[in-house]
Amino acid sequence: MQTLSTEDYLKAIYHASQSASGTVATTSIANKIGAKPSSVTDMFKKLSEQKLVKYEKYQGVSLTNEGVKTALRIVRKHRLWESFLVSHLNFNWDEVHQVAEQLEHIQSEKLTNELERFLDYPTHDPHGDPIPNRALFMKSYNKILLAELPLNKEGVCVGVKDNSSDFLRYLDRRQIGIGTPLMILHREDFDQSLHIQAGNSTLMITQKTAENIYIKP
Amino acid sequence: MQTLSTEDYLKAIYHASQSASGTVATTSIANKIGAKPSSVTDMFKKLSEQKLVKYEKYQGVSLTNEGVKTALRIVRKHRLWESFLVSHLNFNWDEVHQVAEQLEHIQSEKLTNELERFLDYPTHDPHGDPIPNRALFMKSYNKILLAELPLNKEGVCVGVKDNSSDFLRYLDRRQIGIGTPLMILHREDFDQSLHIQAGNSTLMITQKTAENIYIKP
């Protein structure tokens, strides 16, 4: 069984290796975890002994198959709990992360599987991220960034790239959430700002915002 | 904030001081926690510094008001989670303890209070133990042991003293649970065994069993 801390490392390595390809650097994990690089090196060695990562000095780490599985089990729990918090406990999508960070470490297969059943086998969490099923398989639909959507083509918001509270609350205030229909009406060459149709209202957003919203065309 | 371990100690001290009166001995906590007495002494000192217990060398400990509050917050979470596991996640009353031991350490007032609301403010957990409300107040009805019930007087099972899986499964097999009407039909002087009416069936139980079932007359 993993300690709480090794689980945090595995998850961080998993997420890091999703965005960047190849091996994951010591510093990038240090930043995510909030630890010093020297501590990360120590942990890399430990995880390597347990055959959860492949580690070579100065070359960063990559997850082994077993490491990926362990990470996905944590991601699965995290996203199931987030779904539960939003759907049944009146949590807002910007409030769930911190609590799910704790709940993801609870060890009980029965609990996880029954929670999944209780939620009726959800495929995506409140931020639109896919939830691994019992076999740790997950299907992410092919989504694009709102910024990449052609003019006057309609899409539906299916997720966000930035999960920070600030960004999520910003979207709430503009009434943009999962399922909201979105369309770009006009691109301002001057400052890259965008006029968009979001549901029934039209509004202006920045390029940066458009690069953090995922849509399905 | 308490570490996971200090919470375990506070809960153990709380439970110990419920059954016995006066101060709680080092060894009794060592046994509950599964630690050596020397470790317990160390922790008593730490808790004492934090003003959560009153501790005098060789004299055992007792919880301060703040210590009781902290313990009750954990008991509250433990029992709410147990209730949730049984009522919504198909857990049996003998399966919940180990998982609730983990869940009780999750730190989120909102989570606890919303869980309570979701469960519709339950007053007792699946074993009949009272659940402290948000103000940490709990009302336990005046219950007696089945062993103390006079002959041919009817009572209703409201809880158990022994929460072990073995005992709970034993009760399951005999179809005795919270709410089951119980009546003693005959006491065997020879071996203290009891013939009882439990719901629609009559059966024989030992004195020991009768001393671990709580009933309301």
Next chain:
DNA sequence: TAAATTTTTTAGTCTAATCTAAATTTAATA
């Protein structure tokens, strides 16, 4: 490519929670 900079690792230290073994205090018993 040599020098400068950045990244990573090593070596040694710290803290919380545990342990063992020995010493001390309290409680039980003869």
Next chain:
DNA sequence: TATTAAATTTAGATTAGACTAAAAAATTTA
């Protein structure tokens, strides 16, 4: 009450995970 037994505490060691500071390797830049 003196002795023995049991409970408790102290002293010193261990482990996991983290840290700082210094050394070593890799990368970038001139």
